[in-house]
Amino acid sequence: MRRLLVLLVLAFVPSLAAQQQPGAPKPRPDLREPAAKPMQAPPERRPSPRAVGDTGASAVARLASTPFVRNQTLLGVFVYGPSFAATVADRAVPGAAAYLVMAGGSFFAAAELARRLEITEAMDLLATRAPLIGGAAGAAAQYAMTGKNDYAAGVFFGSLLGTTGALTLGKRLTTGAAMASVFGAEMTAGLTIGTLYAFDEDYSNTRSRAALGAGAAAVGMQLGAMYGTYARYNVTAGDVNALWTTSLIGAAAGGAFVANGHPGHKTSTLALIGGSVAGLVAGDRLLVRRLDHTRAEGALVGVAALGGALMGGGVAVLVGSSDRFNAATAALGAAGAAGGVWMVERWMGNRPDAGRRLSERLTVTPQGLAFAAARVPGTHSLVRFEF
Structure with a gap:
């Protein structure tokens, strides 16, 4: 039995020696704990830059190049400033100071409005023309009330009222409708004053013509806006x-x-x-x-x-x-x-x-549709189409 065990050991040892290369170190299990990796600092989180408004020289240049600001500044120089100075002062030095305050303030007021509001082309157009119409209407109204040629206050307040009305009315108008409103005011006032002049035989009703002309301008502006908005064709x-x-x-x-002869003013x-x-x-x-x-x-x-x-x-x-x-x-x-x-x-x-687009001419009435679906007795308007 001992001889049989010795023979088995001698037969098994050469095969183990063949599997291991001579001279190679015998691998040993590494019982050490793995070395801790060096701690890395977390990536630095930088605060995201906040949105910075358009400030500095670029903002000033942009505002100065805006048509609304430019036009309002010109109105301040030639309309708001002179009329304000003539209204609040009766001497040269205070009048010059008042003029400078109003002329310079017009730029800053217009720039602030341009920053806060979205000035459309229609609003800019109306805000440029309406102060002139409003100033003329205000002067006519003041003359109609007083009969005097001192109408600086009427020009000033009328022009400011025209600008305010233009910014309000222009929000819902197209450019064509805005131009039509200006045309309506000027044409209606001109036709009214001309007709009254034709029937004024002794040229004595100047105050009446002034009052009716101012009122006609206000009415004509609304009529012109309606013409440009509701016409069956594009204006x-x-x-x-x-x-x-x-x-x-x-x-x-x-x-x-009537060019030949002397037909008379009527x-x-x-x-x-x-x-x-x-x-x-x-x-x-x-x-x-x-x-x-x-x-x-x-x-x-x-x-x-x-x-x-x-x-x-x-x-x-x-x-x-x-x-x-x-x-x-x-x-x-x-x-x-x-x-x-x-x-x-x-x-x-x-x-x-x-x-006009179909969407502007075709109107659906939801209330009528609801009544018709519920079978409510009566006549209900479902749609409206403007020709």
Whole structure:
């Protein structure tokens, strides 16, 4: 038995020696604890930079280049400042100080409004034109109440009221509707004063004309805004400029009927008013309803009309008699202006009116739909479509 065990040991030892390379150290289990890794500091968390407003020279440059701020500053220099100085002071030095305060304050007030409000193009347009209309209306109202030519306070408060109303009304108007409101105020006031003047035989109702003219301007601004908003066709700012042009062409054509002789102020004024209204209607039918004009195109229509009127009037003077202004001069001037408008419209190409969008013309009545779904007896309006 012992011999058998010895033989088994001798047979097993060579196989173990073959598996282990000679000279290689015998591996031993590492009973040591693993070395602790060095502690790393957590990444430094830097506070995220807070949003910094547009400050410094860039902000001043941006505000100064804003059309609203620039226009309000000019109004402060030429309208707010002089009228305020004449209202609060009656001597040169206090008046100059008041002027400087108001003129400089207009810039800072406009810049603060531009920072806090989103000034749209319609708001800027109204805020530039409405102070002039408001100042004129305020002066007319003060003259109507006092009968004196001292109307600085009316100009100042009227211009400020015009600016405030423009910023309020302009929020819900398009640029075309804003321009139409200005046009409505000026045209309505002019037609009202002209009509009253035509029927004032002894020229004594100046205060009445002033009061009614101021009221007509306020009413006309609302009517113009409604025209630009609710018209069945698209009304742009350039379209309104074109209306001014056609209205003046119509007034020149109306003047051709009264240029010769001495018809009197009533006949002459009514002829000019009638021609202006006819030109306004023609411009609305032929230009505004059919075409869309940008502001640049509307200005170009006016320039072309002026050029055509000069050409027509020049021809009339060259071939006419010694009278430099007569019926032929007015008629050829109006014809030349109309020809200039036709030519420039032909050059600018076809720009069809965009019309009102379907969403603006179609209105759904939720209350009527609910009543109809519940089968409530009666007549219920479900939808409304404006043609």
